[in-house]
Amino acid sequence: MREQExxxxxxxxxxxxxxxxxxxxxxxxxxxxxxxxxxxDKPEGFSVVGKAGPKLDSFTRVTGQDRFADDIFLPNMLxxxxxxxxxxxxxILRIDTSKALALPGVVAIVTGADIPVRYGILPSSPDEMVMxxxxxxxxxxxxxxxxxxxxxxxxxxxxxxxxxxxxxxAVMSIxxxxxxxxxxxxxxxxxxxxxxxxxxxxxxxxxAGFASADRIFEDEYFFEGTTHAPIEQHAxxxxxxxxxxxxxxxxxxxxxxxxxxxxxxxxxxASQIRVIAxxxxxxxxxxxxxxxxxxxAAFLARKTGRxxxxxxxxxxxxxxxxxxxxxxxKLKTGVKADGTITAIHLQSWLDGGAYGSYGVATTYYTGxxxxxxxxxxxxxxxxxxxxxxxPPCGPKRGHGxxxxxxxxxxxxxxxxxxxxxxxxxxRKRIAVDPNSTTVxxxxxxxxxxxxxxxxATERTRYKEKRGKLARGRGIGLAASSYLCGAGLPIYWNAMxxxxxxxxxxxxxxxxxxxxxxxxxxxxxxMLAAIIAETLGVxxxxxxxxxxxxxxxxxxxxxxxxxxxxxxxNAARDAASKARHLIAQSAAExxxxxxxxxxxxxxxxxxxxxxxxxxxxxxxAQLAEARWGxxxxxxxxxxxxxxxxxxxxxxxxxxxxxxxxAVAEVAVDLETGEITVEKITLAHDVGRCINATxxxxxxxxxxxxxxxxxxxxxxxxxxxxHKIPNLLDYKTPTSxxxxxxxxxxxxxxxxxxxxxxxxxxxxxxxxVIPAIANAVAxxxxxRIHSTPITPEKVxxxxxxxxxxxxxLKKVTTPSKPSPVPV
Amino acid sequence: MTVAPEKILLRLHVNGSAVQCAAHPNKTLLxxxxxxxxxxxxxxxxxxxxxGACTVLVDDEPVLSCLALxxxxxxxxxxxxxxxxxxxxxxxxxxxxxxxxxxxxxxxTPGFLMTAAALVERPxxxxxxxxxxxxxxxxxxxxxxxxIIEAIALAARRMEEAATHA
Numbered sequence: 002m003r004e005q006e007x008x009x010x011x012x013x014x015x016x017x018x019x020x021x022x023x024x025x026x027x028x029x030x031x032x033x034x035x036x037x038x039x040x041x042d043k044p045e046g047f048s049v050v051g052k053a054g055p056k057l058d059s060f061t062r063v064t065g066q067d068r069f070a071d072d073i074f075l076p077n078m079l080x081x082x083x084x085x086x087x088x089x090x091x092x093i094l095r096i097d098t099s100k101a102l103a104l105p106g107v108v109a110i111v112t113g114a115d116i117p118v119r120y121g122i123l124p125s126s127p128d129e130m131v132m133x134x135x136x137x138x139x140x141x142x143x144x145x146x147x148x149x150x151x152x153x154x155x156x157x158x159x160x161x162x163x164x165x166x167x168x169x170x171a172v173m174s175i176x177x178x179x180x181x182x183x184x185x186x187x188x189x190x191x192x193x194x195x196x197x198x199x200x201x202x203x204x205x206x207x208x209a210g211f212a213s214a215d216r217i218f219e220d221e222y223f224f225e226g227t228t229h230a231p232i233e234q235h236a237x238x239x240x241x242x243x244x245x246x247x248x249x250x251x252x253x254x255x256x257x258x259x260x261x262x263x264x265x266x267x268x269x270x271a272s273q274i275r276v277i278a279x280x281x282x283x284x285x286x287x288x289x290x291x292x293x294x295x296x297x298a299a300f301l302a303r304k305t306g307r308x309x310x311x312x313x314x315x316x317x318x319x320x321x322x323x324x325x326x327x328x329x330x331k332l333k334t335g336v337k338a339d340g341t342i343t344a345i346h347l348q349s350w351l352d353g354g355a356y357g358s359y360g361v362a363t364t365y366y367t368g369x370x371x372x373x374x375x376x377x378x379x380x381x382x383x384x385x386x387x388x389x390x391x392p393p394c395g396p397k398r399g400h401g402x403x404x405x406x407x408x409x410x411x412x413x414x415x416x417x418x419x420x421x422x423x424x425x426x427x428r429k430r431i432a433v434d435p436n437s438t439t440v441x442x443x444x445x446x447x448x449x450x451x452x453x454x455x456x457a458t459e460r461t462r463y464k465e466k467r468g469k470l471a472r473g474r475g476i477g478l479a480a481s482s483y484l485c486g487a488g489l490p491i492y493w494n495a496m497x498x499x500x501x502x503x504x505x506x507x508x509x510x511x512x513x514x515x516x517x518x519x520x521x522x523x524x525x526x527m528l529a530a531i532i533a534e535t536l537g538v539x540x541x542x543x544x545x546x547x548x549x550x551x552x553x554x555x556x557x558x559x560x561x562x563x564x565x566x567x568x569x570n571a572a573r574d575a576a577s578k579a580r581h582l583i584a585q586s587a588a589e590x591x592x593x594x595x596x597x598x599x600x601x602x603x604x605x606x607x608x609x610x611x612x613x614x615x616x617x618x619x620x621a622q623l624a625e626a627r628w629g630x631x632x633x634x635x636x637x638x639x640x641x642x643x644x645x646x647x648x649x650x651x652x653x654x655x656x657x658x659x660x661x662a663v664a665e666v667a668v669d670l671e672t673g674e675i676t677v678e679k680i681t682l683a684h685d686v687g688r689c690i691n692a693t694x695x696x697x698x699x700x701x702x703x704x705x706x707x708x709x710x711x712x713x714x715x716x717x718x719x720x721x722h723k724i725p726n727l728l729d730y731k732t733p734t735s736x737x738x739x740x741x742x743x744x745x746x747x748x749x750x751x752x753x754x755x756x757x758x759x760x761x762x763x764x765x766x767x768v769i770p771a772i773a774n775a776v777a778x779x780x781x782x783r784i785h786s787t788p789i790t791p792e793k794v795x796x797x798x799x800x801x802x803x804x805x806x807x808l809k810k811v812t813t814p815s816k817p818s819p820v821p822v
Numbered sequence: 823m824t825v826a827p828e829k830i831l832l833r834l835h836v837n838g839s840a841v842q843c844a845a846h847p848n849k850t851l852l853x854x855x856x857x858x859x860x861x862x863x864x865x866x867x868x869x870x871x872x873x874g875a876c877t878v879l880v881d882d883e884p885v886l887s888c889l890a891l892x893x894x895x896x897x898x899x900x901x902x903x904x905x906x907x908x909x910x911x912x913x914x915x916x917x918x919x920x921x922x923x924x925x926x927x928x929x930x931t932p933g934f935l936m937t938a939a940a941l942v943e944r945p946x947x948x949x950x951x952x953x954x955x956x957x958x959x960x961x962x963x964x965x966x967x968x969x970i971i972e973a974i975a976l977a978a979r980r981m982e983e984a985a986t987h988a
Binding site for chain 2: 055056058059060062063064065066067068069071072074153229230231232233234280281282283284285314315520521522523693694696697700701702703704705707726727728732734735736738740741
């Protein structure tokens with residue numbers, strides 16, 4: 002065919018050029034819907050929100066086309082490796098890098114002395130350095146960083162760096178950290194031990210609460226530390242251009258915080274640094290703060306003028322850690338004869354590892370959300386985080402609230418049994434009410450807890466089964482709640498928590514710029530769905546540009562389950578403004594008021610007479626002709642929620658999600674082996690934007706909780722992590738993971754984007770106690786620590802039958818409660 | 823101190839093409855695919871054979887490319903995630919993974935896809951138990967495996983239907 006014979010395509014208005022199919026969408030079957038209350042700016046009803054369907058980035062993910070941080074290769078690049086401490090606690094007397102530097106192919110080596118700046122993700126605990134200056138605090142603490150022409154040479158160079166240590170006694174447990182005869186990890190003249198943070202809070206009349214109780218239950222619990230183990234190892238590529246600008250491609254959930262801290266540590270204006278977050282291969286909280294390797298790569302890229310890549314080995318990922326804190330609890334609950342809670346006193350001791358990380362916040366979180374699930378009229382909380390010579394602990398999915406939920410729900414079943422109450426009905430009776438305020442000043446808005454309990458227990462016929470199954474079979478229920486974003490930012494400021502720019506193209510495409518990080522949770526699809534819903538286009542028409550500090554407005558990051566609520570609301574704000582402009586010019590054409598203009602199916606129409614309509618492309622062009630370029634900004638700042646007390650900044654959230662899990666287990670009474678047969682989880686997500694994604698988040702949360710309940714451990718011997726690899730650190734495989742049934746409950750949150758809340762973290766929390774309660778139902782004995790191993794099962798059965806007392810009792814430190822300094 | 827051996831010429835068959843590259847003989851297949859052939863679709867999560875992220879097909883059998891030397895793979899047919907689709911037409915496992923939401927972060931996905939492709943390309947429709955067993959060497963931290971199993975079953979059914987109609 003000759004060129005002239007080709008069919009001609011008009012490049013002018015092309016109003017009917019919109020023949021692309023709308024993304025196939027199906028109704029999800031497992032959504033307990035409330036009749037949608039359409040917001041005033043969405044009178045035409047939902048056409049995208051609530052549909053199930055593939056994620057926007059699914060197709061590039063399944064073809065291997067997406068470039069994760071370690072997939073980036075640049076011309077003339079160097080490979081970096083970090084030398085890490087072999088000592089748990091030691092002074093560094095001397096570092097000799099001369100032999101390493103002499104190795105052919107080695108380009109540069111830096112040590113702590115080259116970057117003597119202290120930093121930390123929380124402004125309250127800047128106790129980290131890129132590399133140790135004079136003290137190493139855990140096996141794996143970075144000491145030096147080598148860059149070489151290839152990875153192997155960099156590795157060989159590490160072996161040539163000579164470090165002379167003066168070993169110090171290592172502090173390896175909470176008990177040791179409370180002692181006064183061991184060296185302090187971080188010198189603190191106000192203390193004689195290794196306590197990092199203490200919290201003492203009291204709300205309501207706790208003494209009177211316990212005095213009025215008919216029964217008081219006191220138990221001790223231990224929640225084992227766990228790690229995130231994302232399959233993607235942390236990676237960064239740093240490039241320092243001839244224009245003196247630094248670009249970092251980092252596997253990070255928080256590009257904005259890396260941007261801030263890189264500027265501070267490198268002493269560069271933030272305007273000269275660009276942080277790009279490529280797709281992240283799993284985070285779960287493990288990539289939410291700047292890491293030594295990221296800052297070292299940046300420093301060395303600037304020093305050498307060549308791009309530097311550092312990818313952690315799996316062993317190093319275990320050292321980078323920031324995983325779930327091991328926590329010991331003392332839990333005292335007063336109840337009336339009918340189970341009504343009169344007071345709770347919760348004490349927690351957190352093993353923080355070697356540095357602060359998010360630990361101050363974690364300490365508060367072990368107490369802050371106790372009151373958000375069930376009504377607690379009087380509440381006392383004492384929290385204490387200690388430093389130990391282990392990799393630093395930080396936030397993992399459920400941040401600090403997962404551990405106490407194990408204790409609380411375990412004890413609640415015990416209370417129900419002692420009082421002869423049905424454990425499900427009991428929980429429903431004491432559940433918090435929607436639109437209430439907790440005793441510690443947290444504002445609860447939408448709350449579907451009772452619906453979740455009903456859905457999960459009815460689906461599993463829990464009431465017929467609990468306590469009635471044959472010995473060796475059990476069913477367990479637990480419930481929980483979680484944040485939809487921390488109400489306050491990490492560093493104090495009055496700016497929005499999230500911003501978005503929405504640009505409408507003449508061809509009908511819409512681009513959103515958002516500072517979020519896509520770590521698999523589906524933020525990209527969520528943004529596309531919210532914008533598509535607002536403008537009546539298909540999600541496939543929306544292009545999402547995320548996680549780039551040069552291009553995208555700040556979003557604080559993918560942590561604290563904040564993205565749907567906060568970035569979603571910011572995107573909706575921006576898209577609503579674009580809608581308003583398009584609606585006004587379309588209304589002029591239709592000769593009606595702008596309120597009468599609807600958007601759906603790539604068309605813009607008169608709501609009073611849907612025949613009167615135009616394509617979205619026509620409407621966009623009409624608007625651009627009328628107003629100029631259609632690009633609108635939006636932002637989200639949470640309402641002021643913090644109460645007036647020190648520490649009130651941790652806990653408030655614009656909304657809380659609710660979950661209830663039912664686990665069904667079989668326990669081999671001979672071997673103690675536990676088989677989880679099924680987990681059913683009902684989750685109040687506010688409004689489900691995409692059922693496929695919400696189910697995926699629920700299933701992933703259930704799975705991750707399963708691992709923590711049954712197998713994940715954080716053991717040390719002689720100062721060393723015993724199992725820093727994915728074979729010995731057991732995570733559930735497909736053979737360990739039971740069928741999971743996700744039930745989505747909708748409550749239509751007034752402040753959430755189209756009513757949505759979170760699903761990323763909340764569903765993990767009830768899983769662990771649900772399994773614990775199911776095991777207790779199966780073996781008629783309670784286990785007070787995680788993981789619930791066959792060994793503990795056998796010992797607990799022995800103890801319960803009074804044969805031999807082999808189960809070591811869980812204890813908390815002998816000090817009754819940390820004393821304020 | 824070890825001295826890196828001289829590079830040698832590797833002749834490989836990858837995704838239906840004969841390719842050559844000079845690489846050190848101690849390089850793993852994973853390293854050669856990613857670093858020398860720029861096929862970064864194949865991922866790594868441990869480089870110790872624990873996680874399955876680096877799974878590729880060697881003569882249609884799943885192999886952990888982090889434990890295989892490239893030099894050993896020279897006489898064999900290697901398939902990576904980049905070679906699964908038939909031009910613009912996705913392989914049934916790719917299509918099903920995308921539709922079902924079986925890829926969340928997508929990092930372990932290429933490894934799962936290769937394991938799954940080897941499974942579904944065999945005759946017959948595998949049961950869920952067979953699927954669970956087949957993918958038990960691939961770790962996923964996002965999905966809880968639920969949608970991965972659903973996707974593989976869907977792909978197998980579709981392939982069986984297509985084979986019946988053909």
